[in-house]
Amino acid sequence: MMRPFDQLTLMQFTWAALSILGFSIRTNMRGWKILLLALGGGLNWAAYLIVLYYSDALLFSIFCSTLLVCVYSEIVARLVKVPVSVFVTCVIIPLVPGRTLYYAMQGYIAGDSAAASEHTYKLLLISGTIAMAIAVVSSLTNILFRLKNRF
Amino acid sequence: MAVLDIKETTRISLEIGRILLENGATTNRVELMMRKACIAFGHPDTHAYVTPTGIFISVQNGDDELSTSIRRIESRRIDLGKITRVSKLVNDMSKDICQDGVCRLNSDEFLAELGRIETEKNWPLWFQVFCGGITSGCFCLLFGGSWLEFAVAYGVGILVSLSLQLLGLLQINSFLLNLVGSALVVFFAKTLDIWVPRIKIDNIIIGGIMLLVPGLSFVNAIRDTMSGDLVSGTARAVEAIFIAVAIATGSGVMLKLWALWGH
Numbered sequence: 001m002m003r004p005f006d007q008l009t010l011m012q013f014t015w016a017a018l019s020i021l022g023f024s025i026r027t028n029m030r031g032w033k034i035l036l037l038a039l040g041g042g043l044n045w046a047a048y049l050i051v052l053y054y055s056d057a058l059l060f061s062i063f064c065s066t067l068l069v070c071v072y073s074e075i076v077a078r079l080v081k082v083p084v085s086v087f088v089t090c091v092i093i094p095l096v097p098g099r100t101l102y103y104a105m106q107g108y109i110a111g112d113s114a115a116a117s118e119h120t121y122k123l124l125l126i127s128g129t130i131a132m133a134i135a136v137v138s139s140l141t142n143i144l145f146r147l148k149n150r151f
Numbered sequence: 152m153a154v155l156d157i158k159e160t161t162r163i164s165l166e167i168g169r170i171l172l173e174n175g176a177t178t179n180r181v182e183l184m185m186r187k188a189c190i191a192f193g194h195p196d197t198h199a200y201v202t203p204t205g206i207f208i209s210v211q212n213g214d215d216e217l218s219t220s221i222r223r224i225e226s227r228r229i230d231l232g233k234i235t236r237v238s239k240l241v242n243d244m245s246k247d248i249c250q251d252g253v254c255r256l257n258s259d260e261f262l263a264e265l266g267r268i269e270t271e272k273n274w275p276l277w278f279q280v281f282c283g284g285i286t287s288g289c290f291c292l293l294f295g296g297s298w299l300e301f302a303v304a305y306g307v308g309i310l311v312s313l314s315l316q317l318l319g320l321l322q323i324n325s326f327l328l329n330l331v332g333s334a335l336v337v338f339f340a341k342t343l344d345i346w347v348p349r350i351k352i353d354n355i356i357i358g359g360i361m362l363l364v365p366g367l368s369f370v371n372a373i374r375d376t377m378s379g380d381l382v383s384g385t386a387r388a389v390e391a392i393f394i395a396v397a398i399a400t401g402s403g404v405m406l407k408l409w410a411l412w413g414h
Contacts, residue, residue: 015289019361022286026312026362028232028273045293083238085177086231089370096369098361098398099294102353105399109406131373138377 009046016094017042024090033080040076040091044069048095059129062095066133074141084141088134097126159258160192161210161218166265168199168206169222170237174230177371178203178383184241191245193252203227203386227325229367236268276316283312283362291358300350304358307339311359325390326397332363333401341409360402365394 020041024034047068051061073087100123107116155163164185171181178201189197189210196211209219248255256264273279287308288301296304314335318328336359344352368391376384 012293015292019286019289019293022282022284022289024231025274025282026279026286028230029235030232030274033235081239081242082235083176083180085180085370085374086234088374089231089367092370093361093364093366094290094293096361096364096366098290098364099357101364101395101399102357102360102402105403106353106406109403109410127369131369134370134373135377138374142378 005050009049012049013042013046016045020090020093023093027090029086029090033082036076036080037087037090040069040072040087041094043072044091045094059125062126062129063133066092066095066130067137070134070137074137084138092130092134095126095130097123100126153254153257154252155192155254155258157194157210157212157216157218160189160194161208161220163192163258163261163265164188164197164199164210165206165208165220165222166262167237167241168201168208169224170265170269171234172201172203172206172224173226174228174233175367175371176234177374177378178380179375179378180234180238181206184238187245188241191241191249191252192254193249201383203383203390226322230273232273233268233271236271237265240264240268280309280312280316283315284308287311287358287362289358290361291354294354294357296351296354296358299347300354303340303343303347303350304355306343307336307355307359308362310339311336311362315362326393329363329365329394330397330401333360333398334405336360336363337402337405337409341405356402360398363394363398365391368394 017038021034021038023041024037029037044065047065048061051064052058055061069091070088073091074084077084077087100119104116104119104123107113107119167188168181168185171184172178176184181201182199185199185201185206185208186197189195194210194212198209198211200207204224206222206224207219208221209217211217244254254261274282284305285308288305291304292298292301311332315328315332318331323331337356340352340355340359343355344350368387372384372387372391375387
């Protein structure tokens with residue numbers, strides 16, 4: 001079992017950042033901005049691992065880390081003049097449940113319907129949690145901007 | 152110095168909308184950018200309605216002039232770099248290039264600028280393929296793979312990115328592309344598994360699948376729904392679900408075929 005803030009977390013951070021770097025180059029982003037995208041992706045995964053260690057709750061840690069990186073994207077994307085949705089798309093990739101999708105499929109293939117339905121259920125819950133976190137942050141930003149325009 | 156008339160304004164903003172939408176921007180953003188461009192050209196009375204498959208725009212000038220145009224969008228791909236550059240051009244328009252409806256460029260120059268953004272060179276193919284390998288390899292490590300598995304996942308990532316680029320030339324739709332892509336992930340991983348001893352196949356396949364997951368449609372669906380664009384929010388959500396099902400089907404069929412073959 002990993003402990004937060006040790007070497008393993010740092011390595012996981014690096015791998016998440018590197019994979020997001022690769023992802024952003026595949027979607028044709030250019031310039032030093034891709035380093036900020038990579039930082040966001042690494043931050044997302046590291047925050048997820050750290051919250052998971054302290055809370056031991058899967059959905060809660062996904063919710064918290066997605067909230068964190070969405071706030072990060074809303075701020076940084078405006079500073080470097082990149083559309084916010086571009087930023088959010090890249091940084092949430094490490095948490096997208098590709099792994100659960102595969103395990104659910106594997107369960108169905110092996111005829112293990114208990115594992116299959118458990119993973120499908122988990123897939124839906126994780127997707128819903130990420131969706132809610134993105135929704136909360138983007139709605140709050142809208143409200144903030146409306147308040148700023150009014151006063 | 153040029154003042155753009157209502158026809159040219161419609162044409163340019165339709166072109167802006169087309170490039171943004173074809174490269175995967177949220178519809179809310181496309182509407183915003185088209186409206187911003189029209190305001191910069193001095194036609195503030197503009198209505199734009201965008202769905203994931205089409206653009207409608209109507210520019211009005213007082214009571215006498217009205218120009219309405221629609222455009223069907225057929226191809227859709229993911230190119231976040233182009234979205235960024237077009238957005239930057241529109242923001243420059245409203246801040247710098249155009250002042251009170253008088254622009255420093257005329258309509259042909261704007262269209263040429265947009266054409267330049269559209270045909271601008273991507274990263275070279277070998278580098279994109281190389282990065283596909285990095286992405287898939289690092290996801291394999293992230294989910295607990297060993298260094299040997301990283302190497303195999305790297306190879307799978309490169310092969311899959313290369314085949315996706317080749318399949319892209321056939322202009323097949325994104326569902327079939329993802330279905331074939333995920334089948335190829337499993338196929339390459341299982342093939343390499345024959346030659347490389349002592350590796351766990353799961354992490355490698357997951358690393359490859361992460362190359363295909365519909366992250367963009369997912370984020371766009373949520374952001375569109377939250378900004379009140381229910382039509383495109385629903386459409387994008389259905390797209391994301393279908394792509395996920397296609398990925399599961401592709402990998403499942405290939406796993407089953409491989410099991411039947413006896414490995």
